[in-house]
Amino acid sequence: MGRGGRERNGHAGARALDVAALAGVSTATVSRAFNAPEKVAPEIREKVLKAAAELGWMPHPAGAALASRRTWLAGVLIPTLDNDVFASQVGALQTRLSADGVTVLIGCSNYDADQAANQVRIMLARGVEALAVVGESHRPGFFETIAGRGVPYVVTYSHRPGSPHPSVGFDNAAAFRRIARHLLELGHRDFGLIHQPSIDNDRVLARLEGLRTTLAEEGVALRPQHVREGPVSIAFGRQSLRSIMEAPGPRPTAVVCGNDALAIGALIEARALGIGVPEELSITGFDDVAMAEQTDPPLTTMRVDNAEIGRRAADYLLACLAGRQPPPPPPLESRLILRASTGAAARSA
Amino acid sequence: MGRGGRERNGHAGARALDVAALAGVSTATVSRAFNAPEKVAPEIREKVLKAAAELGWMPHPAGAALASRRTWLAGVLIPTLDNDVFASQVGALQTRLSADGVTVLIGCSNYDADQAANQVRIMLARGVEALAVVGESHRPGFFETIAGRGVPYVVTYSHRPGSPHPSVGFDNAAAFRRIARHLLELGHRDFGLIHQPSIDNDRVLARLEGLRTTLAEEGVALRPQHVREGPVSIAFGRQSLRSIMEAPGPRPTAVVCGNDALAIGALIEARALGIGVPEELSITGFDDVAMAEQTDPPLTTMRVDNAEIGRRAADYLLACLAGRQPPPPPPLESRLILRASTGAAARSA
DNA sequence: CAATCAGATGTAAGCGCTTACATAGCACTT
DNA sequence: AAGTGCTATGTAAGCGCTTACATCTGATTG
Structure with missing residues (x-):
């Protein structure tokens, strides 16, 4: 002036x-x-x-x-709100933080590491005092930038043993090892896999690794012609199952899906193809969405309490803001929900 | 100091x-x-x-x-992120605003008018420069408080002709009139209704009114024993359909549902009860979620582009922030998607 | 060559609030 | 009666930045 x-x-x-x-x-x-x-x-x-x-x-x-020197703002970075999994995480986080007077600012990366970095930069520029970010595959310096400003953060939705970051989530690799073991125990030796894009996505990568490792321990390998990677949608699940079953050579007796949407698609397509589930083919999902228990047959899947992830992340950040040095939160358990979409492997492939 | x-x-x-x-x-x-x-x-x-x-x-x-005197913050008030409909609205809003450097702050009312007022108060206290709020049933003075601070706002997800507020949404009453006409044209005279809680919810209220009015024009009334109000879930849809069909007296030949989750539940239960859809019973949904075209039979429903609501709300607010006095946005169209869950009324009830 | 002008940079006054410290007032002690 | 604590309130110094206006430098012009 x-x-x-x-x-x-x-x-x-x-x-x-x-x-x-x-x-x-x-x-x-x-x-x-x-x-x-x-x-x-x-x-x-x-x-x-x-x-x-x-x-x-x-x-x-x-x-x-x-x-x-207080803004009462916290930020949350997720890939997208179009996925229930993240939406409910954010919802629970917001509810919890809001109860303590902290308002939530939201950023979406659209599964892109550059956008993620950018959104975080902007949130910092808006004065967030704490940050929850999905996953730990980010650009080099990503976490350093955050920590460098003295902003406490927590990684959500994954919990990799040995990670240097405080995280609230479950062990994705272990979850898929569990699924693999379940199917191996049922006698399956020929597997298919339909999963979401894995680029820059540590959760998906960990799952694939968990699955592959466990199968390998039994000397089983995934055949490339039985693996499909693509968008999270019922439609992609359908189309993938069809092309897997049409692939030359022996058919898989079990198809593992990266999440429930893909699995529901696979289930629908199997029915359309006249393939009996689980007599001829076992199918598994991941997330345990509401629809999973309503499909025919109901879907065997892993249950993860996404809202709980949001709540714990909020509690952790709140404790940091209160100046306490909370211990890194313990991993959450994911639980195998056995339903009728998995069964003993058919005699011959 | x-x-x-x-x-x-x-x-x-x-x-x-x-x-x-x-x-x-x-x-x-x-x-x-x-x-x-x-x-x-x-x-x-x-x-x-x-x-x-x-x-x-x-x-x-x-x-x-x-x-x-700029915070580059905008707020969005929704009932809950647990509903896809709002999640995708917020996602699209965020994407658009973010492109113009505006960061989104989120508040959830949990369908409670007091929480809504409170969340908005807090967002104003954090310095939001613009606000998008779902619905217009709010506490007296709600909008005056916002406008009184010179903060531009827009009502989303509903567009009531004659509303004093700028709004981005569709005409909920008209949408249900459309559904009602469709079913009336198919010869239905006995209707059931399964809907979400209507308290403090102008969208639901408008829908019920649209349905009732149109039926009344043909001299048709909903029997109380064929109406259920409850939580949005597949489970509630199932249980409601069952109890409606078990009610004494003539059965409805068409059941209108407040959204797709309820309709999917109804569809599943109809199958479980051995009731043929659409030969014996027509069922309609609302929203056109991804699952709607995958059900058996595929669901007749209304499609609403929720992301577009978010985008237009963002554009409107951005224009306000730019100092332009944008015209109130035009209503969106909702579209009846005819699938196989509706058909001609059965001969006798 | 002096005058004019445009662009780049510096100067310094706030923006509206919180809070450390000072102070005033009052009720008790001793 | 003076001293001792309290508590409730006031004083005023920033918090770290933006921006209107002043200033300076060169280039352009008549």
Whole structure:
């Protein structure tokens, strides 16, 4: 500005000073009446609140943030809200943080590491005090940038033993080892796999690794012609199952799917092809969405409590903000839900 | 503070002044190098950027917001993220706003008007510059509070002709009139209805009204024993269909559902009960979720482009922020998707 | 060659609030 | 009566940045 005058502040609303004047107190008291009511005599507090209401005043966020060095903002970075799994995680996180007065700012990476970095940069520029990010496959320096600003963070949806980051999630590799063991125990030796894009996606990569390793221990390998990678959709599940079953050579007796949407697609297509599930073909999903128990046959899948991930992430961050140095949260358990889409391997492939 | 001294600023990071010193320029130039690069000579800009990188500096959001009176924050209020419909709306909104540098802050009301008011209060206290809120059934003064702070807003997911608020959505009543007409044309006279909770929910209320009115025009009334209101879930859809079909008296030949989850539940239960769809019973949904075309038989439903709602809401708000006075956005069309779950009414009820 | 002008940079006044410290008032002690 | 604690309130110094205006430098022009 430079000028002495802005006397009549062009526009906008009341300032703390106006409220103070109207209430006949100082701005310090106005501030305290709002931020530390117990430090202000009840009748004065009343007066201040009344004056504020009359002027429609509320502390200006930027002024407050600047002076108090608190923004009460936390950020969450997810691939997309179009996936229930992340949506419910964010929902639970928001609910929990909101209860402690922290507001959630959201960023979507669309499964792209550059967008992820960019969204986080912007959230930091908006003053987030804590951050929850899905996964740990990010650009080099990604976590350093966050930590460098003194912002506590937590990785969600995966929990890799040995990861240097605090994380709230489950062990994706272990979850798929569990699925693999289940099918091996049923006698399956010929497997198919339909999964989501794995690029920049540590969760998917860990799952594939868990599956492959466990199969390999029994001397079983996935044939490339029985593996499909593509978008998460019922349609892709259908089309993949069909092309897998049409591939030359012996058919798989079990098809493992990266999530329930793909598995439901596979199930629908198997029915359309007249392939009996589970007599001829076992199919597994992942997530245990609501629909999974309603399919025909109901889907064997892994259950993960996504809302719980959000809640724990929130609790962890809240503890960090409170200045405590919480221990890294323990991994969550994923649980195999046995339903009728898996059964003993057919005699011959 | 009061003291002269905080000489060595206890903690934290570099300030614009430090960057300025390192780069050998004034803070004004530092600021310009970041916010209006074209106003700074290229070589000086370089120097500033280098100095900033070296110190790990980034404009402090509160300082910037205070001085510039811009927060680049927008809020979105929805009932819950657990519903795809809202999740995809928020996702699209976020994507669009983010492209213009606006970050999205999220609040969930859990379908409760008090929580809605509270969340909005908090978002205003965090400095949102624009707001998208689902629905217009809110506490008295809700919109006045927002408008009173000069914050532009838009109502989403409903578009009631005659509403005083700018809104981006479709006409819920008209959509259900359309469904009703479809079924009436197929000869149905006995209707059932399974719908979500209607309290504080103008969208649901409008739908019920559209349905009832259209049926009434043909002299048809919904029998209370054929109406169920409850949670949005496949399970509630199943259980409702069963109890409707078990109710004494003539059975409905068509059951209208408030959304696809309920309809899918109804469909599954009909199959379980051995009731032929559509020969004996027609069932309709709403939303056209991915699963709707995969059910057996595929579900007749209304398609609404939720992402488009988010996008248009974002565009409208962006235009407001740009100082334009955009015309209120036109309503979206919802479209009846005819599939095999509806058919001619059975001869006798 | 002086005058004019445009562009680049610096100067410094806030933006509106919080909070450390000072102070005033009051009730008790001793 | 003076001293001792408290508590409730006021004082005023920033928090870190942006930006209007002033200034300076060169280039352009008549």
